[in-house]
Amino acid sequence: MKVDKLLEQVYEPILPSLHKVEEEIVNRLSIDYDFPLKKYVSMGKRLRPASLLFMARAYTGLERGAIILATAIELIHASSLIHDDIVDEAQFRRDNLALNYRFGNSVAVLAGDFVFSRAIMATNELRNPDIMDVFLSSVLVMVEGEFLEEILKFEDRLKEDFYYKVIYKKTASLFEASFKLGALWRGMNSEVQETARKLGYNFGMAYQIIDDCEDLFSDTDSDISLEKITLPVIGALINSSNHHEISLDMELEELKRFVIENDGYEYALGKAKVFLDNGIKLLEKLPDRDVVENLENFYNYLNYKREEVLKGVLDASSA
Numbered sequence: 001m002k003v004d005k006l007l008e009q010v011y012e013p014i015l016p017s018l019h020k021v022e023e024e025i026v027n028r029l030s031i032d033y034d035f036p037l038k039k040y041v042s043m044g045k046r047l048r049p050a051s052l053l054f055m056a057r058a059y060t061g062l063e064r065g066a067i068i069l070a071t072a073i074e075l076i077h078a079s080s081l082i083h084d085d086i087v088d089e090a091q092f093r094r095d096n097l098a099l100n101y102r103f104g105n106s107v108a109v110l111a112g113d114f115v116f117s118r119a120i121m122a123t124n125e126l127r128n129p130d131i132m133d134v135f136l137s138s139v140l141v142m143v144e145g146e147f148l149e150e151i152l153k154f155e156d157r158l159k160e161d162f163y164y165k166v167i168y169k170k171t172a173s174l175f176e177a178s179f180k181l182g183a184l185w186r187g188m189n190s191e192v193q194e195t196a197r198k199l200g201y202n203f204g205m206a207y208q209i210i211d212d213c214e215d216l217f218s219d220t221d222s223d224i225s226l227e228k229i230t231l232p233v234i235g236a237l238i239n240s241s242n243h244h245e246i247s248l249d250m251e252l253e254e255l256k257r258f259v260i261e262n263d264g265y266e267y268a269l270g271k272a273k274v275f276l277d278n279g280i281k282l283l284e285k286l287p288d289r290d291v292v293e294n295l296e297n298f299y300n301y302l303n304y305k306r307e308e309v310l311k312g313v314l315d316a317s318s319a
């Protein structure tokens with residue numbers, strides 16, 4: 001687990017449970033050979049398991065099942081990133097060499113499959129068809145999202161509604177499942193489960209938009225070179241009201257300038273704020289004060305990240 005000071009404070013009520021999730025992850029990734037698989041799963045921020053543990057109030061009991069589920073969710077996420085790095089031909093993941101880059105695609109495909117299978121096995125241990133249903137449905141949607149992203153035509157990549165569809169499927173759906181599974185595991189009624197799902201939706205959408213802004217803004221960006229048009233680019237196009245200003249053969253630096261000059265980051269990060277505000281508004285529907293408080297902090301953390309990205313952009317455009 002790799003979290004900054006602020007996130008560590010937000011995680012405070014669930015830290016003991018998160019540490020147990022870490023142990024579970026390590027135990028479940030042992031293989032009968034000396035291969036550093038755990039290393040590739042160990043550096044995440046654990047946002048999805050944390051979502052589940054907050055909703056499940058893991059600190060008040062019913063902890064074991066919530067920990068197994070949170071482990072399964074993180075393993076699914078980890079397996080998807082291993083496969084995503086193959087798809088993206090990534091060289092780095094979280095400041096390390098990407099598994100595909102270090103060991104080649106064959107090893108990476110199989111490593112991802114192994115982690116994926118471990119996740120399914122973990123969920124199966126709970127012997128609960130409702131949980132399995134939510135879990136597997138989100139996996140299917142996620143795979144579909146990544147698939148859709150790969151096959152979209154360039155013109156469709158420029159459309160805002162397609163962008164939302166893809167990020168909903170590939171990212172927000174797993175956050176939806178994480179929040180909902182927490183509520184389901186705790187035995188909350190269907191109304192609370194639905195609120196939990198929407199909380200995950202809004203958190204996940206905002207998270208991916210912020211991530212896409214960071215990706216394009218950072219020097220190590222790889223998205224655009226892979227023709228993945230993201231919301232800051234779409235926002236810049238909308239603001240410039242000229243859909244012919246970008247093309248596939250455009251240089252990355254030129255595209256970044258176009259985005260800055262047409263306030264594309266402001267557009268995208270403004271949309272992220274709408275998702276965050278929608279989520280915050282939903283909190284009042286939850287029955288437990290401690291859950292509301294914890295999730296408010298969790299949402300505020302993401303908004304803080306959003307503001308940091310925005311500040312970086314504003315500094316760069318005034319320089």
Ligand code: FPP
Pocket residue numbers: 076079080081083084087088112116139142143144146147170171215
């Ligand atoms: C990261 O996107 C990728 C995802 C959120 C989803 C990946 C899904 C798959 C590869 C489908 C296969 C799924 C399983 C369960 C094996 P990104 O490239 O925008 O983010 P990044 O900057 O972190 O790479």
Ligand code: MG
Pocket residue numbers: 084085088090
């Ligand atoms: Mg990627």
